[in-house]
Amino acid sequence: MMLKVKLSSSRPTLLGALLLIGWGTHSHALTIHYDTTRSDAIRACDQLDYVGSREEALECYETLLSTSTGLEQADAAAALGDIRQANRLYRDAAANSNDPAIKTHWAQLYLQTHQTSDAEALFREALVYDANYLPARLGLAEAQSEGYGGRAREALTQITAENPDSVQALILLARIELELQNLPIARGLLNRALTEITAKKLPPLEIYALHAGADLLEDKPITPWVEKALEYNPLYGDVYSIPARYYIITYRYREAVDLYQKAVAVDPELAVAHRDLGINQLRINNLFAARYHLQQAYVKDPYDAMTVNTLRLLDDLDQMRVSSVDVPSAQDPDIVIGRVLIRLDTEDADALEPYVINLSVKAVQHFSEQYDFQLQRPMIVELYHDHDDFGVRTVSTPGVGLLGVTFGYLTAMDSPKARAAGDFHWGSTLWHEIAHVFTLEATNHRLPRWFSEGLSVYEEWNTGPLPSRELSMDMLAAIHANQLLPIEKLDEGFVRPSYNGQVQVSYMQAGLTSDFIAKRWGHEALVSMLKTFAKKQNTATALREAIDLEPQAFDTLFLEYLDQQYGSLLSTLEEYSAVEQQLARAIQLDDWLSVESLSADLIGRYPARIGDGNSYLVLAEAQRQQGNETAALETLLSWHQLGGHDPAVLLQIVQELRALERFDETVPVMESINWVMPYSADVHRWLGEHYLSVQKPDLAHREFNALLGLQSDSTAVAHFGMARAAMLNNEQDKARRQVLYSLESAPFYRPAQQLLLSLSAGE
Amino acid sequence: MNNAWLKSALIQRLRTVVLEWFTRGNQLLKQLALSMLLGLLALPVWAENYAVVVTGLGGDAAYSKQFADTGSAVFDALQTLDIEDDRIVFLDESSTRDSIIGAIEAATKRLAQTDSGVFSLFLIGHGNADTQGWRFNVSGPDLNTQDIVAALNPLSSVQQLVVLAASASGAALDALVQPGRVVVSATKSGGEINAVRFPVFFAEALRTAESDYDRNEILTTSEAFRFAQARTVEYYEQQNLLAPEHARLKGDNSADIPLALLGSLKNASEEPEVAALLATRLVLEGQFKVLKDAKSDMATADYYRELEELLLRIARLQQSIDLATGWSENDAES
Known part of the structure; x- marks a missing residue:
């Protein structure tokens, strides 16, 4: 197994960091430069690249590298993918210079090599020389937009107000608005950018790709934009990979994979597309294809931490134990209604598996009925005992502070071992995530984020293994301060939070909203909304069809409901x-x-x-x-x-x-312990004995099986417990096998000896 | 008093059993019979056991009591090995560096007169480490790693067990490890300086049958260590604390160094009938170990068939032993 050390994007010192990393060559990737600070000579090379004359462009950059000096030479090295040389040349150029352009171009090199925080620091240094230096302000906003805060949006809104002709600002802001699915605003920005592009003779490729993304979000064919882009540059693979991003933020990973495949077919050198193709193949459980494309990405860009970490995760996945469970119908045990594949780290698989199976089966039975949807393919449940592995699994998913994540039929989360004891209620998290599987797949991923999260929180509160429905003090304060978002804008609270803690507040608000709808109009109103979303309708339409209310009217009623529920506390x-x-x-x-x-x-x-x-x-x-x-x-x-x-x-x-x-x-309290910290031998042993004493052999078996999995206690006791559970189920052969296992590890264990003797006498 | 009576009964019984094996056992068992015979007779449980148990300075009443309790648990456990009273020495909080070294030297002199033996040293208390090595805190000058190494040096021909149930004791591990010696430390290094919980659980292991994982009524060093280590880990997990101590065990044969006899073995008298039954039990246990070792070379069905047959014999014999010794379910913890 490879080491689990993750590449870090943090930078210990500003100027030393690049030296610490053994940078070498990097495959050439098309980057569109909208700023006018590049020299005329290098812009001439850029133009060749923009239209797909790659060989000529490379020759042009090589000529400049050998003939020019200073910033131009560094830009040429960066364009050629010679990162080490580019870094050295930028550093030399920056020495004894107060030119913000040098720091800005150098920062772009950091962005190109995925070191965002380092890039941010260099952009800030450029702004020290000139506080209004537009390329640095734009670079900083771009770096910030790679996080998920609202700062980039604010900065770009201000920049576009001050510089309405800045193509880069318009495009960056359009990207953010598209992520928020504010399509009319995004299209308006793109159209403005297109006008400026034409006037400035810059390439329209990125604008075409973003328009394609907007079309994709509106369920329109993207072919017209693709044709235009490929006509301009036949090697422009990003015309597929940029829109694919909008499939991902709407959880349509299978469709995203299709687009990334087209992207790498058009431009096999597109490292980021190979990486994202690999990551998303992994999300739909295509492990072999994922490995192939991630390896391709690594060959082309070995500095991408996401690629390296995901490849390491794949190595770890190979070591995990996978078990398969057919879920019977709650009404008729002979009918199988779904299959669950459970992937657990071998170290805690035995201890966790009985509980994961138990809860997964209950969840599939419950949600199938609750949302009138049957699983169409196996559902995969993964629990990671290393939080870093889980982090890698969730990479590139918008949102923060997650305990679990669901990619359609695949759910991944921390195992209780990944965090300090009692840090989270893992049973409740698993219930929440499995609810996502159903709501996402029932709508083919067409529901807004708020509704998906809202239903999962609603199910956690009403049907999950934890009875709590506590609202945090932050949530109460947000209600009190009128910080809740209108229902039509609630997704923004998840995707682009504007204040600290808004994501958590939005979870609560979404849950309360779903809970309110179910209480006021019945659970069927939620199912009706789900079905409306599946027909590609928006929140307003879903509300109208389910409860005959406009969003604004709903917001009013919802606030009244909150006032009834929490008014006295809030006041x-x-x-x-x-x-x-x-x-x-x-x-x-x-x-x-x-x-x-x-x-x-x-x-x-x-x-x-x-x-x-x-x-x-x-x-x-x-x-x-x-x-x-x-x-x-x-x-x-x-x-x-x-x-x-x-x-x-x-x-x-x-x-x-x-x-x-x-x-x-004692029993329910002990059961609660296992949903938080299932690693107490004493609890499993006691519960196992208790369930035997009350003639519940299946539960007893579960407990002794978990005890066995802890590997810190006597395996003899665990096998003997399972033997007695088998006896209660009249499974003599199984009991004999288990008692032999018990005595195999402890040959003088008297209770097991007595059972073996009685089994032998019974023959 | 010593356990020669049981050893004698065992030799008698082995003669019979080995002969029986050669006439009815399969080829594999025949080949392994002799090594089993020799192995059983070489077990440290039959050797003369000497021990020095020391409790260091507590510093406050709670620690003094805790160390005294742990020391008593060790002392009581070692007594069950049927050691003659003066072979085990218990030095309390008033002990000094010189008295500890003197006790080890006295044991050394007596061990020199035997053909086989086991010497155990238990240091229970506080410790600290610096660039010179580990120090065990006692009244007056501390006992340091060099003192322990020098005192144990003449014992190189006998099996040794050194248990450092004290803070920072991991610092002494490398200096003490050598062939024929098992070393247990409560911490993995000298940097783990907090007072340790491991000794408390080690003492618990000596008092409960739960730690006798194979239920053979001989609690070995490896079983006690496993129990105490698991309980220590569980303790810190339950307290939601990062564990400040990580116990270590180094050296071979920890599974063969006994710390206590339990159950019917503990209660066994010198009656010839009981001795014969216990001797047979030990032989069957030897057969069981041989069969388990042969598992990977046997067909699964054959292995479990022979295992079941052997386990049934052991179970029936155990019933006879319990009848003869008056052992009852009430004597068992689990």
């Missing part, structure tokens, strides 16, 4: 905060009587708050400090029933319940 948020401060002071003073009273007050104001900063645990501690152990335990049980799932607290509850021999109440 006293400041008071809530003041009580929290009093509580903190009382804790510092060990004034447990006041702590009890204040924490109970906070719980009364907002009972659903069970996560960070909740008052239940404080109240329990206050009760304990005053000698009221019984009340403390009851407080913790209330917290658990509302969805509290801190594993350390759950273990504490379990210990207390067991000490009190309240075994029936």
